[in-house]
Every structure is written in structure tokens, then in C-alpha cells.
Amino acid sequence: AQSVTQPDIHITVSEGASLELRCNYSYGATPYLFWYVQSPGQGLQLLLKYFSGDTLVQGIKGFEAEFKRSQSSFNLRKPSVHWSDAAEYFCAEIISNFGNEKLTFGTGTRLTIIP
Amino acid sequence: DAGITQSPRHKVTETGTPVTLRCHQTENHRYMYWYRQDPGHGLRLIHYSYGVKDTDKGEVSDGYSVSRSKTEDFLLTLESATSSQTSVYFCAISERGNYGYTFGSGTRLTVV
Numbered sequence: 233a234q235s236v237t238q239p240d241i242h243i244t245v246s247e248g249a250s251l252e253l254r255c256n257y258s259y260g261a262t263p264y265l266f267w268y269v270q271s272p273g274q275g276l277q278l279l280l281k282y283f284s285g286d287t288l289v290q291g292i293k294g295f296e297a298e299f300k301r302s303q304s305s306f307n308l309r310k311p312s313v314h315w316s317d318a319a320e321y322f323c324a325e326i327i328s329n330f331g332n333e334k335l336t337f338g339t340g341t342r343l344t345i346i347p
Numbered sequence: 348d349a350g351i352t353q354s355p356r357h358k359v360t361e362t363g364t365p366v367t368l369r370c371h372q373t374e375n376h377r378y379m380y381w382y383r384q385d386p387g388h389g390l391r392l393i394h395y396s397y398g399v400k401d402t403d404k405g406e407v408s409d410g411y412s413v414s415r416s417k418t419e420d421f422l423l424t425l426e427s428a429t430s431s432q433t434s435v436y437f438c439a440i441s442e443r444g445n446y447g448y449t450f451g452s453g454t455r456l457t458v459v
Contacts, residue, residue: 241387266448275437276390276450322389332397333378334405335439335448339389 235259236325238338245313246346253308253341255297255323264326265306266335267297271319279321282306293317318345350374353438353451360458366425368454370438372418376449378441379421381405381413383434384453390437396421428458 237256245251257263267279280291287299297308306323323338354369370379378397382390382405392405394413402413410432412424425432438451 238389275452278447281447329403332395332403333441333443334380334392334395335441336392337382337390339387 235327235336236323236338238321238323238341240341241339242342242344244344244346247315248312251308251310251313251317251343253321253323253343255306255308255338256304257306257323257325258304259325259327259336263306265297265299266324267291267295267306267308268322268324268337269293269319270322270340276322279308313343313345315345315347318343351438351440351449351451353436353454355454356452357455358457360428360456362429362458363427366428366456366458368423368436368438368456370421370423370440370451372421372440374440374442374449375418376440376442378443379415380439380441380448381411381421381423382437382439383407383432384437385434393423393436425456428456430458432456433458 235258265282268276270276279295280289282289282299289297295310299306320340320342322340324335326333327336351372360366380395381393384390391407393411396402396415414422436454439448441448
């Protein structure tokens with residue numbers, strides 16, 4: 233079963249508008265969670281991560297994410313998107329298997345920015 | 348990415364031929380991972396290693412084998428390539444998850 237769910241396959245947002253990308257996790261009482269971004273033809277870049285502590289996490293490029301245990305969610309937000317934010321975004325979670333760790337990804341959300 | 352390289356970057360191969368992809372690290376990290384990326388599926392874990400000669404299967408391991416005879420190298424082998432294995436393959440390394448992961452630049456494999 234998918235441990236990380238990104239319910240939105242594709243989102244279109246106007247430049248300057250706010251953005252929220254959804255992520256739900258299903259593993260662990262204390263999850264380790266990540267958001268990555270991938271521009272076309274490029275590798276993965278870490279935006280932010282959550283391990284513990286403050287549930288509002290600040291990342292690079294003006295992104296933030298909020299961990300909500302009650303909703304099993306870790307949604308990514310940005311108050312005002314730029315055309316350069318067009319990319320694919322992946323939520324990920326560390327799964328521990330007999331003490332060994334593996335990073336499991338959601339299926340991704342493709343973000344399109346319109347003028 | 349610094350400390351991790353994948354080779355080759357691109358490869359075209361014929362159905363039924365064996366293919367080996369290499370991931371090399373200079374960070375002396377414990378964990379190494381192989382993922383494949385396909386549209387609509389995100390990144391799916393093929394195999395991973397938690398030490399020399401210690402490997403385990405991921406969610407899409409059928410048709411793939413791996414070997415890690417030394418810390419710095421993690422090899423992914425397609426014993427008999429099929430068209431369904433056409434994909435972009437990413438390697439990643441980590442010492443521990445909460446220390447972060449570093450990804451390679453990817454290998455684009457086309458099986459014709």
C-alpha cells in the first residue's frame with residue numbers, strides 16, 4: 233500500500249497566486265517527511281524536511297510545509313508563486329524496515345504556472 | 348551532485364540484453380538506493396543497500412538485481428532487459444535518513 237499519497241496529479245496556478253500541494257502519509261507515529269522539487273530534465277532538489285519540533289517548516293525558495301498529525305498531512309505552501317516554480321513536486325517519507333531505512337515517494341504533483 | 352555519480356548517463360539497449368548501471372559515491376555513506384522514475388508513478392524503489400553485501404528489495408524489484416562489494420559502488424543489473432524497463436534511473440545515498448539524502452543526476456535507459 234502506498235505510504236505517501238499526493239492526491240493532485242496536476243495543478244495550475246496563476247503567477248502571483250498562493251499555492252498548496254497536498255501530501256498524506258500513513259507510516260509511523262513520528263514520521264520523517266520531505267518535499268522535493270524536480271524541474272524538467274533535472275534531478276531532485278530538497279525543498280524542506282520535517283523530523284520533529286515546530287510543525288511549520290521553512291524551506292528554500294520561499295516554500296513552507298505544515299505537519300498535522302491529526303490529519304496525517306504534510307502540505308506544501310507558497311504565498312506567491314513565480315513562473316520558475318513550474319516543476320514536479322514530490323512528497324516523501326522514511327520507512328524503517330527492521331532498523332534499515334528507505335525513502336518512499338508519492339506519485340508527484342505537476343505544477344503549471346499561467347501568466 | 349557532489350559525492351555521487353551515475354554511469355552511464357544515457358543508454359540504449361536491445362530487448363534481452365543484460366545491462367548494468369553504476370552508482371559511485373565518495374561520501375562513505377552507509378545507505379545506497381536505486382529508484383526508477385516513470386510518469387504517473389513518481390520514484391519507485393527498486394533495491395537498496397544498508398552496507399557492503401547487505402541489500403534488500405524495494406517495491407519494484409522484479410527483473411533487477413544489485414550488488415555492493417565495496418562501500419562506494421552500488422551496481423544495478425537488468426539480467427535481460429525488457430521494454431517495460433525503459434525509464435530514468437536514480438541513485439541516492441544517505442548516512443542516516445535524518446542526515447538527508449543525495450541524489451545522482453540519473454541514467455536514462457531506453458530498451459528497444
